[in-house]
Amino acid sequence: MAEEVLLFSTWFSIYGRRVEMALKLKGIEYKFIEEDLTNKSPSLLKYNPVHKKVPVLVHNGKPVAESLVILEYIDETWKNHPILPKHPYERANTRFWAKFIDEKCWPAILQACWGKDQKEREKAAEELSKLLQFLENELKGKRFFGGETIGLLDIAGNTIGYWLGVFEEAAGVSELLTREKFPKLFNWVNEWLSVSAIKENLPPRDKHVAFMRLNGQGFWDDYNASK
Amino acid sequence: MAGEVVLLDFWPSMFAMRVRIALAEKGIRYESKEEDLSNKSPLLLEMNPINKQIPVLIHNGKPVCESLIIVQYIDEVWNDKSPLLPSDPYQRAQARFWADFVDKKVSGAAKKVWSTKGEEQEAGKKEFLEALKTMEGELGDKPYFGGETFGYVDLSFITFYSWFHAYEVLGNINIEAECPKIITWAKRCMQKEAVAKTLPDQKKVYEFVVQLRKMFVSE
Numbered sequence: 463m464a465e466e467v468l469l470f471s472t473w474f475s476i477y478g479r480r481v482e483m484a485l486k487l488k489g490i491e492y493k494f495i496e497e498d499l500t501n502k503s504p505s506l507l508k509y510n511p512v513h514k515k516v517p518v519l520v521h522n523g524k525p526v527a528e529s530l531v532i533l534e535y536i537d538e539t540w541k542n543h544p545i546l547p548k549h550p551y552e553r554a555n556t557r558f559w560a561k562f563i564d565e566k567c568w569p570a571i572l573q574a575c576w577g578k579d580q581k582e583r584e585k586a587a588e589e590l591s592k593l594l595q596f597l598e599n600e601l602k603g604k605r606f607f608g609g610e611t612i613g614l615l616d617i618a619g620n621t622i623g624y625w626l627g628v629f630e631e632a633a634g635v636s637e638l639l640t641r642e643k644f645p646k647l648f649n650w651v652n653e654w655l656s657v658s659a660i661k662e663n664l665p666p667r668d669k670h671v672a673f674m675r676l677n678g679q680g681f682w683d684d685y686n687a688s689k
Numbered sequence: 690m691a692g693e694v695v696l697l698d699f700w701p702s703m704f705a706m707r708v709r710i711a712l713a714e715k716g717i718r719y720e721s722k723e724e725d726l727s728n729k730s731p732l733l734l735e736m737n738p739i740n741k742q743i744p745v746l747i748h749n750g751k752p753v754c755e756s757l758i759i760v761q762y763i764d765e766v767w768n769d770k771s772p773l774l775p776s777d778p779y780q781r782a783q784a785r786f787w788a789d790f791v792d793k794k795v796s797g798a799a800k801k802v803w804s805t806k807g808e809e810q811e812a813g814k815k816e817f818l819e820a821l822k823t824m825e826g827e828l829g830d831k832p833y834f835g836g837e838t839f840g841y842v843d844l845s846f847i848t849f850y851s852w853f854h855a856y857e858v859l860g861n862i863n864i865e866a867e868c869p870k871i872i873t874w875a876k877r878c879m880q881k882e883a884v885a886k887t888l889p890d891q892k893k894v895y896e897f898v899v900q901l902r903k904m905f906v907s908e
Contacts, residue, residue, distance in 0.1 A: 550766045561755060
């Protein structure tokens with residue numbers, strides 16, 4: 463049966479880009495459908511009626527939503543270039559750190575960039591530094607979180623590897639992830655950016671910074687409203 | 690695969706209950722260490738330095754944290770009986786999506802029902818009942834979220850049932866009236882030994898929550 467893989471996402475979606483990285487890494491052909499989030503398509507609403515969000519992967523007509531769920535689905539369906547380790551303990555560890563990035567790092571980044579006053583932003587930046595230290599320690603001596611090649615945590619790490627820098631530049635706050643403070647993470651970013659499945663799946667930087675200058679505050683407000 | 694299994698536990702935690710149900714389903718012997726969350730043990734702080742939260746499963750000395758991650762770990766290690774997740778990748782993705790929905794939408798709203806008052810509580814109640822109705826829609830006419838058998842989504846959600854009496858009294862809501870299928874499903878789950886033996890009595894939970902509420906709301 464012919465495979466049909468669709469991805470509903472946007473050019474700036476951090477979570478959608480993760481899915482694209484995994485698809486590209488595994489050499490999976492897919493059709494990208496750019497959504498206008500101010501005017502969501504009937505297809506998106508049909509495929510993700512619960513959250514009405516991107517990304518949604520539709521494989522042979524069957525939808526999967528939530529980026530980390532999609533990544534595991536991709537890994538279980540297309541077995542080349544595995545992105546999860548084999549051993550259950552390492553798999554649990556990978557899942558833990560991916561969740562850490564999404565639930566702890568992401569709000570800290572938004573608040574450090576678009577918190578309501580300098581005091582709030584500085585406090586969030588301090589918190590973010592502590593969180594980055596945990597990731598620094600987790601990297602240990604490895605080239606990637608996945609070991610010699612990129613894995614799920616490196617893909618979910620796009621938050622740190624790219625989005626953090628873009629948001630800081632857009633918000634005009636100082637860079638946290640410096641070589642002096644986080645040598646291992648800094649090195650990881652460079653290695654990470656050299657992987658074609660990664661670098662070919664990042665939004666164009668200037669366009670992204672300009673976009674975030676306009677929309678960053680809205681991202682933080684939306685996040686707060688959802689809590 | 691056996692070896693030593695320790696669970697850092699807290700009897701009213703619906704997250705710890707998920708792990709206890711999984712361990713019971715698989716017939717795994719373990720030691721439960723009850724934590725006093727106002728005075729966390731050195732072991733908890735060592736085993737979960739990032740979140741300092743229960744549950745933590747310690748298997749042969751190595752910690753696994755976050756209830757759904759622990760449940761998946763248990764399913765993968767003790768894979769010879771009582772599978773918790775389906776074997777088909779698409780079904781597994783659906784199961785993970787819905788367990789994530791419980792964490793993202795049911796859990797946060799439920800907390801607002803017992804820990805707030807006034808307008809904030811009214812908003813929380815509405816959110817909570819909407820989330821339950823969404824779950825009800827997903828259940829449909831199936832006996833379990835997993836289909837014919839109790840599975841991962843059932844396990845992730847049933848633990849909140851032990852708090853229903855607390856939500857109803859403190860939130861002045863009638864869950865059975867709003868979501869009858871959820872109550873039918875919950876009672877069906879309670880017929881399973883692993884669930885019935887794990888979930889604490891709803892009245893006991895209510896008394897606990899009444900005390901806990903005092904820390905959040907002045908009345």
